[in-house]
Amino acid sequence: MKPYAEVIGDPIAHSKSPVIHNFWLDQLGMDAEYRTFHVKPEALADYFAARRADPNWRGCNVTVPHKLAALDHVADPGDVRGSIGAINTVFRDEDGGWIGTNTDAAGFHAPIAGLDLTRQPVAVIGAGGAARAILFALSKLGVGRVTILNRNPLKAAALLATFGLKGDALPLSAPLPPAKLVVNASTLGMTGQPPLDIDLTPLPQDAVVYDAVYAPIETPLLAQAHDRGLDTVDGLEMLVGQAALAFELFFGAAPPRDRDDELRARLLG
Structure with a gap:
């Protein structure tokens, strides 16, 4: 199975994050994928427990309603809890631990x-x-x-x-x-x-x-x-901006922001 990241939320079907990340992966020729995963609040702990056991999981973006609750399931070395108080990104650090951060700001x-x-x-x-x-x-x-x-x-x-x-x-x-x-x-x-x-x-x-x-x-x-x-x-500008920071944390490469016009056209198509 190829490396992957995903976005979790409830609801989640509306998310455009897979379009963004998979566009960048394709442009960079990377053999990885990004997808949605529907997680209800009562299943959040089970979700993180299952994903930690999967070596191909590179992390996830976190959306409504999990941005506060997800802090309870990851390490927080940057004290996001004490500053912003909510996370939107979980990624694997160099030592294999799982870190929560926030790219929304x-x-x-x-x-x-x-x-x-x-x-x-x-x-x-x-x-x-x-x-x-x-x-x-x-x-x-x-x-x-x-x-x-x-x-x-x-x-x-x-x-x-x-x-x-x-x-x-x-x-x-x-x-x-x-x-x-x-x-x-x-x-x-x-x-x-x-x-x-x-x-x-x-x-x-x-x-x-x-x-x-x-x-x-x-x-x-x-x-x-x-x-x-x-x-x-509009919301696409914030979405793409926060996604670019998360992409680099997940996949270890900077996204091709020089293709933003093409990406936006795809998101609007």
């Missing part, structure tokens, strides 16, 4: 690296594993007040404190502040999930709307932003 930041957010107001929707990585990244950028909109404002308030951010924790029904950047870090608006009902009217004309959801690519949030003429970032 860097993947999130890459598309907006040229945007000056110093002391600028930001709004984040959601307070789960993806939000943790995004808030961690924002905490390093010197942003201004951060407003988190979430079903449970108490959970959101705890995240503001965790990452040393000043701001407000509000229910999802609250209006947006006039933020420079709005990020949907929730599953709202994803295919098969409830819609994200939010009004972008309070945003200034130079605001950027960033949706981490990538199924569909053109979410109702991004469609509303386009109607207002706002700049947008």
